[in-house]
Amino acid sequence: QQQVKQSPQSLIVQKGGISIINCAYENTAFDYFPWYQQFPGKGPALLIAIRPDVSEKKEGRFTISFNKSAKQFSLHIMDSQPGDSATYFCAASINPGSARQLTFGSGTQLTVLP
Amino acid sequence: DAGVTQSPTHLIKTRGQQVTLRCSPKSGHDTVSWYQQALGQGPQFIFQYYEEEERQRGNFPDRFSGHQFPNYSSELNVNALLLGDSALYLCASSRGGNTIYFGEGSWLTVV
Numbered sequence: 001q002q003q004v005k006q007s008p009q010s011l012i013v014q015k016g017g018i019s020i021i022n023c024a025y026e027n028t029a030f031d032y033f034p035w036y037q038q039f040p041g042k043g044p045a046l047l048i049a050i051r052p053d054v055s056e057k058k059e060g061r062f063t064i065s066f067n068k069s070a071k072q073f074s075l076h077i078m079d080s081q082p083g084d085s086a087t088y089f090c091a092a093s094i095n096p097g098s099a100r101q102l103t104f105g106s107g108t109q110l111t112v113l114p
Numbered sequence: 115d116a117g118v119t120q121s122p123t124h125l126i127k128t129r130g131q132q133v134t135l136r137c138s139p140k141s142g143h144d145t146v147s148w149y150q151q152a153l154g155q156g157p158q159f160i161f162q163y164y165e166e167e168e169r170q171r172g173n174f175p176d177r178f179s180g181h182q183f184p185n186y187s188s189e190l191n192v193n194a195l196l197l198g199d200s201a202l203y204l205c206a207s208s209r210g211g212n213t214i215y216f217g218e219g220s221w222l223t224v225v
Contacts, residue, residue, distance in 0.1 A: 006156075034214070043118075043204055043216040044157065089156050100208060101147065101170050104156030 004092050006105025013112050019077040021108045023090035026071065030092040032100065035064065035075050038087045038107075047088070048075070080112045116141060118207050118217035126223045127195050135190045135220045139207030143215070145169075146188040148180060149204040151219070157204055163188055192222075200224045 005024045013019045023033075032051055036044035050057045050064040050073065057064045063076040077084055090105040119138045127133050139146050145164045149157035159172035163182035182188045186207075192199055202219040 036216070043202075043218045046213060046215065049213070091156075100214060101159050101162060101172070102149075102157070102206075102214060103159070107154075107156050 004090060004103050004105045006090050006108060008108060009106070010109045011111070013080045013110065015080065015082060015112055015114050017080050017112075019075075019080045019084070019110055019112070021075045021088055021090070021110070022072065023074065023092075023105050024070075024072045025092050027092070027094070028071070029094045030103075031095060032093045033064070033066065033073050034091050034093075034102070035062075036089045036091065036104075038089065044089060077110075080110075082112045082114050085110055085112050118143075118205055118215050120203075120205050120217040120220050122220055123218065124221045124223075126225060129195055129197060129224055131195050132191065132193045133195060133222060135192075135203050135205075135222070137188045137190070137205030137207075137217060139186050139188070139205075140215050143207035143209045144186050145208045146182055146186065147206045147208075147214070148188070148190045149206060149216075150174070151202040151204055153201070157216075160190070195224045197224050 034049035035047045037047045038044045048059045048062045061078045066073045087107045089107050091102040093100045093102045121136045147162040148160040151157040160174050161171040162169050166182045177193045179191045204219045205217045206214045208214045
């Protein structure tokens with residue numbers, strides 16, 4: 001019940017296209033859903049995050065869409081650029097007190113072709 | 115403002131040995147968590163420290179232990195290393211259950 005399932009495993013998009021990565025969860029107690037971007041040899045960097053009381057959050061070219069009833073959320077990258085080529089992880093967590101522990105998806109390797 | 119810093123960045127150990135990894139949290143952060151990321155997988159939660167005590171623990175054996183110091187920095191210790199312990203070990207810091215920031219990680223290779 002703690003799993004977060006992420007798809008696709010890999011994604012190839014042309015420059016200027018839209019990249020879409022999907023995640024699904026089972027535990028309805030999750031209350032925080034961040035997306036992290038990770039370049040080879042680096043640690044994950046927070047990209048954007050959403051809480052279940054909103055259906056969409058946009059920051060620049062990055063948008064999270066959240067469907068609470070379907071227990072799904074997705075990351076949309078508009079106008080994808082070669083510099084966006086990285087591995088993307090969705091995550092979810094519960095916040096019992098202040099002890100936020102992240103459960104990660106398996107990752108999506110995004111390649112944006114020039 | 116320095117982010118989360120970890121040391122060493124890379125290390126090689128022999129099976130059966132012990133290793134200590136170190137982490138300094140982002141300025142103002144009081145909570146430190148450790149994650150293990152195997153090659154090609156998402157990070158997995160090991161444990162979290164707050165006020166110098168282990169507050170939460172993931173599904174990792176007792177060979178994995180940690181410590182948090184009064185200045186909020188932290189250490190991760192792994193005893194009796196196995197080949198399967200080879201991974202990127204990530205430290206993450208936060209304050210008050212808010213945004214979690216990760217360090218660059220320590221690459222551990224067990225041979």
